[in-house]
Amino acid sequence: MDWNTILITTVKASIGLETVVYALAAIGINIQFGYAGLLNFGQAAFLGVAAYGMAVTVATFQLPFWLGILIGLAATIVLAFLLGIPTLRLRADYLAIVTIAAAEIVRLVFRSVKFSSVFGGSDGRQNFSGDFFAMNPYSPGTYGIGPISFNERVTWVLTVGWVLIAIACGLVYLLMKSPWGRVLKAIREDEDAVRSLGKNVFSYKMQALVLGGVVGCLGGFLFALGQASVQPDLFSTEFTFYAYTIVILGGAARVFSPVVGAAIFWVLLVFVGNTLSEAVSAGMLPSLFTVNNIGAVRFMLVGLGLMLLLIFRPQGIFGDKREIALDAR
Amino acid sequence: MHAETTQSRKAAALAAFAGLDHEPGVAKPDPILVVDKVVRRFGGLTAVNVDHVEIQRGSITALIGPNGAGKTTFFNQLTGFDSADEGSWAFNGKQLKGVPAHRVARAGMVRTFQLTKALSKLTVMENMRLGAQNQRGENFFRALIPGSWRGQEDEITERAEELLERFKLAAKRDDFAGSLSGGQRKLLEMARALMVGPELVMLDEPMAGVNPALTQSLLGHVKDLREEGMTVLFVEHDMDMVRDISDWVVVMAQGAVIAEGPPDTIMSDARVVDAYLGAHHDAPMSAEEFEEQLQEAEAELEAGIEEKA
Numbered sequence: 001m002d003w004n005t006i007l008i009t010t011v012k013a014s015i016g017l018e019t020v021v022y023a024l025a026a027i028g029i030n031i032q033f034g035y036a037g038l039l040n041f042g043q044a045a046f047l048g049v050a051a052y053g054m055a056v057t058v059a060t061f062q063l064p065f066w067l068g069i070l071i072g073l074a075a076t077i078v079l080a081f082l083l084g085i086p087t088l089r090l091r092a093d094y095l096a097i098v099t100i101a102a103a104e105i106v107r108l109v110f111r112s113v114k115f116s117s118v119f120g121g122s123d124g125r126q127n128f129s130g131d132f133f134a135m136n137p138y139s140p141g142t143y144g145i146g147p148i149s150f151n152e153r154v155t156w157v158l159t160v161g162w163v164l165i166a167i168a169c170g171l172v173y174l175l176m177k178s179p180w181g182r183v184l185k186a187i188r189e190d191e192d193a194v195r196s197l198g199k200n201v202f203s204y205k206m207q208a209l210v211l212g213g214v215v216g217c218l219g220g221f222l223f224a225l226g227q228a229s230v231q232p233d234l235f236s237t238e239f240t241f242y243a244y245t246i247v248i249l250g251g252a253a254r255v256f257s258p259v260v261g262a263a264i265f266w267v268l269l270v271f272v273g274n275t276l277s278e279a280v281s282a283g284m285l286p287s288l289f290t291v292n293n294i295g296a297v298r299f300m301l302v303g304l305g306l307m308l309l310l311i312f313r314p315q316g317i318f319g320d321k322r323e324i325a326l327d328a329r
Numbered sequence: 330m331h332a333e334t335t336q337s338r339k340a341a342a343l344a345a346f347a348g349l350d351h352e353p354g355v356a357k358p359d360p361i362l363v364v365d366k367v368v369r370r371f372g373g374l375t376a377v378n379v380d381h382v383e384i385q386r387g388s389i390t391a392l393i394g395p396n397g398a399g400k401t402t403f404f405n406q407l408t409g410f411d412s413a414d415e416g417s418w419a420f421n422g423k424q425l426k427g428v429p430a431h432r433v434a435r436a437g438m439v440r441t442f443q444l445t446k447a448l449s450k451l452t453v454m455e456n457m458r459l460g461a462q463n464q465r466g467e468n469f470f471r472a473l474i475p476g477s478w479r480g481q482e483d484e485i486t487e488r489a490e491e492l493l494e495r496f497k498l499a500a501k502r503d504d505f506a507g508s509l510s511g512g513q514r515k516l517l518e519m520a521r522a523l524m525v526g527p528e529l530v531m532l533d534e535p536m537a538g539v540n541p542a543l544t545q546s547l548l549g550h551v552k553d554l555r556e557e558g559m560t561v562l563f564v565e566h567d568m569d570m571v572r573d574i575s576d577w578v579v580v581m582a583q584g585a586v587i588a589e590g591p592p593d594t595i596m597s598d599a600r601v602v603d604a605y606l607g608a609h610h611d612a613p614m615s616a617e618e619f620e621e622q623l624q625e626a627e628a629e630l631e632a633g634i635e636e637k638a
Contacts (some may be wrong), residue, residue, distance in 0.1 A: 171473070174470055174473050174475070178473070179458070179464045179465075179466030179467045179482065180466060180467050180468065180469055180472035180476065182455055182471070183459065184465075185448075185451060186448045186459050188450075189448035189449055189450055189451065190443070190446045191450055192446060193442070193447075193448060194459070194516075195410070195429075195430040195431050195434070195438060196440050196441070196446075197439070197459055197460050197522075197525055198432075198439075198462055198525055199459075199467070199519065200431050201431065326449045326450060326505055326507035
């Protein structure tokens, strides 16, 4: 058992690319679900259209990087309106159904053979991150503390990622302290009451959907840039469910919960995965466990851990137990 | 001083109703709300079919009727929470058909709900603040600049504190609204509605589920609304309450307004008694009916005898 490697990869996971991407996606979901009560089960699609919007603009059409970012943002906002206009007037469950279906449609269009000349089919798109890494202020080398260090490319992606997370958290903090955030939280509790007090509920729900989508789409850009490639299957429904898990793990409607939740989620996954694979190669586990199936076993164990957390701490890590108690009344 | 104004406001309201016909749809001297031919159908069922009704400004008007009379549906239509298939209604002369609920509230017609809608996970104070209108901080971009809305927020908080004091909820200021009792939630909902600054307050069953100890204080608050110059329209089943506080009563049955009148005589109106208890439930039997029944009974007896023989 090489505990040293396990520890290093685990610590790196806590601030790594996955954590950054999932944290941004989860901050978006926290705005939509945690504060406004909107069940957007299509967050993966928001990241997907942003990532593809940028990648296709640069790789397929050879247009500038910043135009790609603008097109990605525009595509996210258009998607939010497309999903929101027909469903936000209806009950919450309808948004959930429509978004989960829309996310699959988006993914299947990206991987379709018909449009493979544009989106690249199941291989996706590469060769679009040149301009981004050309802006890299870090000279070649490794950056970090001792063994916990990254090369200059990863360091640049992570720097941008954590700055974006800080900005997103600051935005959420300011908004949710304000009367605007109060209206959002009130809508989560009871739409009709908010309507009866003269607030345009539809408009606020749309604002929350767009804002959550835009914050999430930043994660989409980083996901694509960090891997220097986009594939349709990165944006499958599991992505959205992991992001929901992260929000609930951290505690819904708390500013930092998606960030801490994302770090804990990836630390758990990486730690359990690496420990299992080290244990298997050291021959410490029964023959039932092989190198081929420990990937599934780690998700089972992490799932079990999350279940226990929700049973013994239903409000999540940052949640307020008094709020959960109110639901039981 | 306060008692005097109470007397004068009530007297003024009652004077406005003096000498009015007790017919459905009777014209009022100064109506704040005028409803014409409002219809709501659910499939084959006509839930509301109100020909004409006017609500007098500055009065407390009760809307009563047996279960299923369409009172709540009518309420929902007027406040924009349900649509009308036909008809029109004007509030302060402004047409409100097809106007969404939040605009109805902004126009000054604010409602409460039969099943109280306290916003559980917001504190009592946040519930109150939410009611205030034209808040700068409710705009997305201004929300990001706390300096642009702090001053207004302080004014709103001050007004909310006064109202909480009046509704005896000041001690609960920072508690979650979900931790309040049923009666306190009713009080909070009413206080929150007042934060909107309404001209017409629509209360849907304000006494439902309220502990009797709180009833008197709630009644007092409803009367206070009239003293402050507001108009109140409320749906209620509790006839004692209707008699105690209303200046005028509108009775609905099977979707239509069937009678109007002052509270002390309305319950003896034949149409109202029929609506609640069924037609002719206590009319004495006429001589013809008696004769008919007698003959029927005799015929039955004879038939029985013939069968045996």
